[in-house]
Amino acid sequence: MNKPSLLVLIPLKDDSYAHVAARFEVVYAPTPAERIAAIESHGAAIRAVLTNGTTGLTAAELDRLPEVEFVSALGAGYENIAIEPARSRGIVLCNGAGTNDDCVADHAFALLLAAVRDIAYRDHAARNGVWRDQLPMCPTVSGKRLGVVGLGHIGMKVARRAAGFDIETAYHNRKPRTDTTFRYFDSVVELARWSDYLIIATPGGQATHHMVGRTVLEALGPRGFLVNVARGSVVDTAALADALANGTIAGAGLDVYEGEPEPPQALLPLRNVVLTPHVAGTSPESIAASVSHFIDNAMRHFAGEAVLTPI
Numbered sequence: 001m002n003k004p005s006l007l008v009l010i011p012l013k014d015d016s017y018a019h020v021a022a023r024f025e026v027v028y029a030p031t032p033a034e035r036i037a038a039i040e041s042h043g044a045a046i047r048a049v050l051t052n053g054t055t056g057l058t059a060a061e062l063d064r065l066p067e068v069e070f071v072s073a074l075g076a077g078y079e080n081i082a083i084e085p086a087r088s089r090g091i092v093l094c095n096g097a098g099t100n101d102d103c104v105a106d107h108a109f110a111l112l113l114a115a116v117r118d119i120a121y122r123d124h125a126a127r128n129g130v131w132r133d134q135l136p137m138c139p140t141v142s143g144k145r146l147g148v149v150g151l152g153h154i155g156m157k158v159a160r161r162a163a164g165f166d167i168e169t170a171y172h173n174r175k176p177r178t179d180t181t182f183r184y185f186d187s188v189v190e191l192a193r194w195s196d197y198l199i200i201a202t203p204g205g206q207a208t209h210h211m212v213g214r215t216v217l218e219a220l221g222p223r224g225f226l227v228n229v230a231r232g233s234v235v236d237t238a239a240l241a242d243a244l245a246n247g248t249i250a251g252a253g254l255d256v257y258e259g260e261p262e263p264p265q266a267l268l269p270l271r272n273v274v275l276t277p278h279v280a281g282t283s284p285e286s287i288a289a290s291v292s293h294f295i296d297n298a299m300r301h302f303a304g305e306a307v308l309t310p311i
Contacts, residue, residue, distance in 0.1 A: 004302055005042070007065070009035055009051040010074060016291045023295060024048065039064050048072070048298060053095075053204065053231070054260065054278075056080025062089070070301045074290050075100060075281055076153070078311055079205035079231065093311040094297045098153055100286035105157035107280035108199050108229045111253025114274045115225050116141050116197075118251075121271055139223070139250075142166050147195030149188055149211070150202030150230060151177060158199055170194060188212065192219035197227065204231025212236065217243040224249045229280045232257040232264075241266035244273055255280040 006024035020026060027046065029038035039046075039061055048070040051057050057071060059082040071086055073095040086093055114120060117138045125135060142165045148155040151171035159169040159182065170183035172191045177184075185191035188211055192198050198220055202208050212226070213236040220226060226249060228235050237258045243249045244267070251272040257264040260278055267273050297307040 004047045005045050006048045007046045009055050053077025053079045059085040072294050092301050094307040094309050095311055096290045096293050097309045099290040099293045100281035101153045101157050103283045103286040104154045104229050104280045108158050108227055109161050111227045115251040115253040120274050144196035147191040147198045149200045155201040188216050189219045192216045197225050200228040200230045200234050202230050204233050208234045210236040214239040217249050220249050222247050226252040229255045237264055244270045
């Protein structure tokens with residue numbers, strides 16, 4: 001039986017590419033120029049697309065893929081995929097929910113620890129012979145209050161890690177969950193006012209654009225710390241830069257930021273922010289799990305079965 005043709009719009013390392021190519025006729029287009037050329041040359045034959053939430057797939061591109069019947073995001077996010085145009089054509093949509101939750105939650109706590117304990121600066125100081133007496137003391141991480149914005153799979157795993165630090169957790173979602181006893185706030189501002197730490201784990205997209213802005217940061221306060229492992233669009237970069245520079249909040253740890261992959265220029269001069277380049281969900285284990293999950297979903301679809309994680 002002929003292998004289905006698959007348009008891959010994201011980079012895949014050697015092992016991942018080999019696993020996917022064993023089951024699909026791959027058209028590999030991870031750069032913007034390759035993407036344009038691939039759709040021009042192969043669009044009429046493509047039956048499936050693999051992308052992610054950041055890279056997405058536009059309605060105009062879907063129009064040039066008349067045979068597509070299956071579109072998947074490798075990770076959990078899918079904010080830049082043209083969902084409604086795809087649904088209107090009956091295209092099956094799915095994502096990689098649950099495949100990298102532990103990795104993202106680990107990284108969220110790494111950023112929190114690094115921000116609160118000023119790890120990046122102290123590493124630099126130690127390498128330059130600066131001893132502890134010349135540095136201000138940092139707060140203890142344990143025994144504080146954590147607000148989670150977006151208590152989904154990742155948010156719940158963040159909360160589990162917080163429990164190990166004797167940190168009390170509360171959360172904000174669009175509506176309260178019925179399967180947890182964590183305190184619910186129907187306002188991000190009120191959650192921030194209650195919190196010492198605010199970790200952002202909500203989906204991206206228009207509904208959450210700049211959800212964390214000046215008012216939320218002022219509520220978090222001068223001893224508060226912000227961590228974002230969701231999407232850069234959730235946090236107003238200009239407001240955050242101002243809050244960090246003026247002591248409105250104590251510090252931040254960001255794995256995502258507006259304007260990726262370009263570094264956030266307004267934040268670069270600031271000592272009290274820790275930055276990583278959107279790597280929270282990436283590890284050999286998480287990527288292997290995500291690719292395997294994608295293949296499982298795709299094989300189920302082309303065998304006429306329901307996918308495991310529909311969007």
